[in-house]
Amino acid sequence: SSQVLFVVVFLIGFGMSHPKPGCRYPPSQWCRSLEIAIECKVQKQCMEMNAIRPNQTVPPVSVTLYYESLCPACRVFMSEQLFPTWTMLQDIMTVTLVPYGNAKELLSANSPFTCQHGEPECRGNMIEACIIHLTGHSALHVIYCMASAANVLDAAEPCLELYAPSVSWSSVVSCVRGALGYQLMHSNAVMTRALNPAHTHIPWVTFNGEYTEENEDKAMSSLYHLVCQLYKVRNLTSPKALRHAFT
Incomplete structure (x- = not known):
């Protein structure tokens, strides 16, 4: 979806095109939940992206x-x-x-x-x-x-x-x-x-x-x-x- 593409492009822009050690999720899932964002060490980026589009x-x-x-x-x-x-x-x-x-x-x-x-x-x-x-x-x-x-x-x-x-x-x-x-x-x-x-x-x-x-x-x-x-x-x-x- 367009949102998944935006997430991936955004995180790649932050130099995070590969999961951090211990991250079990692909980039498209990194902002799916607070727990995943913390595990993959992209909490700050997900917060800044404010990924929800209400x-x-x-x-x-x-x-x-x-x-x-x-x-x-x-x-x-x-x-x-x-x-x-x-x-x-x-x-x-x-x-x-x-x-x-x-x-x-x-x-x-x-x-x-x-x-x-x-x-x-x-x-x-x-x-x-x-x-x-x-x-x-x-x-x-x-x-x-x-x-x-x-x-x-x-x-x-x-x-x-x-x-x-x-x-x-x-x-x-x-x-x-x-x-x-x-x-x-x-x-x-x-x-x-x-x-x-x-x-x-x-x-x-x-x-x-x-x-x-x-x-x-x-x-x-x-x-x-x-x-x-x-x-x-x-x-x-x-x-x-x-x-x-x-x-």
Whole structure:
């Protein structure tokens, strides 16, 4: 097909006309899945190629992650599944981040939130909520950078400077210290409390606004495959069959 030819020509252009040692797949399959791309050491090229050509009449798959800034499992999912998959499939998926998780909203003015991993996590949640609000499309890059760093809080400022240089760190600090930060966290609290079924753990992932244990299990092992599968299902309900999504 024309897509296979494009894949081969693209990868040859990167000097990758032969599989790397340990790669069991021909060039036409290298961008078929995240796992194959990693095995064949062409993940960067597949990401840059953004090989999916979406059917513009089909709405993207909506992925919402309910998480906490210092949650180890959340950070692993963010860095190993969510960000790489979004980088490759952003034309057919949207991502919403809701930093709150197992936090509790209190009536106390001095300490309006308590968090599973203590005050630093509450601060991290609010920093990330402010960054998400202020940076728009660059938010996922910044949050991924923080999640994959050795220290989430220490990484916030340099990650912001790297991926959203037009947004000043002082604006984030103002958000965190002012009313806006608390408003954003309250909104996240409301969204999290409204989950049906209610969340029992984090990370908690919904697809197109719905949660199923089966989909979450699939997301933890191969979010890439799941998003492609869900997009195909949406496409099959449209007048045109899916032509360019990976199988």
